[in-house]
Amino acid sequence: MRASDHRPGRTTPPRPLDVESLFPDLAAHRRTATRLHPRPGTPGPHDSHVGGPMLWPADEPWPVCTTPHRRAPGPGPLPLVALAQLHARDVPDLPAGPDGCDLLQVFWCPFDAHGPTGYGMYTHLRWRRAAEVREPTADLPAPGAVGFDGYLPEPCVLHPERITEYPYIELLTGELGTAVEEWEDAQEEAAYEAEEEAGEDGGEPWLPTYQCDLSVAPGWKVGGHAAWNLTGPGTMDCEACGCPMELLLTVATTEWQADRKSWIPLEDGPMSPTGVVVGNHGKLNVFACPREPSHPHGFSVQ
Secondary structure (H helix, E strand, O other): OOHHHHOOOOOOOOOOOOHHHHOHHHHHHOEEEEEOOOEEOOOOOOOOEEOOOOOOEOOOOOOEEOOOOOOOOOOOOEEOEEEEEEEOOOOOOOOOOHHHOOEEEEEEOOOOOEOOOOOEOOEEEEEEOHHHOOOEOOOOOOOOOOOOHHHOOOOEEOOOEEEEEOOOHHHOOHHHHHHHHHHHHHHHHHHHHHHHHHOOOOOOOOOOOHHHHHHOOOOOEEEOOOOOOOOOOOOOEOOOOOOEOEEEEEEEOOOOOHHHHHHOOOOOOOOOOOOOOOOOOOEEEEEEOOOOOOOOOEEEEO
16 A cells, blocks of 8 residues: 555635636636645655656666756766656546556756756656556666756655636636626725725735636646746647647646635645745646647746
């Protein structure tokens, strides 16, 4: 029996409002997502985890980055950092990989030295069948040089929890989008007026909003809807077939923010359990082609 079978779960509080009662047309846009709830621990190679040992075949070369790194001259190919490992058995919203693979392994380079600007991230995903790893390696290479400590995750066990999400507010169009935005504006205005009436000693009034409390969950998750808070909504189509891609994984700097406290689990609420920092304390959204999982993934830092 896996160690994860004995771990206490994490429970997202019920949403403060039933958003489908307010806006019935949102039902057509409902998606499930699995919040991963990483917490510091000692995961093993057979567990789903962040920052733990990978279930990696002893006879298979470890993935490396071959891009020259200005701050690490001369080391040659740089071993990638093991970021996360996800088993389909543990994560309900993890889609099947190519040829029925059931294990997703995520790596990244510990230097910002990639892409058109030369200051971007490099993330590598590897799918495999867990049962085929008969002789896992005990020798997991370290990168040797690190450009930024935020690329080194603290070992964390996971407490997966399935939730319901709705689209990022700027993706809602037509009458539905107008109705949600008008309601959002009214909620914000009401909160402002309540704050004015309460004065300095009256505390900080709070009213739920669609954007912060009823749509996209913060933190590490698999599936669901992507947040586009930095760039605004963009298109993410598969470069191989043109099919609209779907959110596969979100790697987040924080599990919640000051304006999203309603998502803090009932059991606890550490803000940054993994020690990971993405971009300017944001998140990395990883997208996959729903038509063919072997097609290249898409990435967006928000």
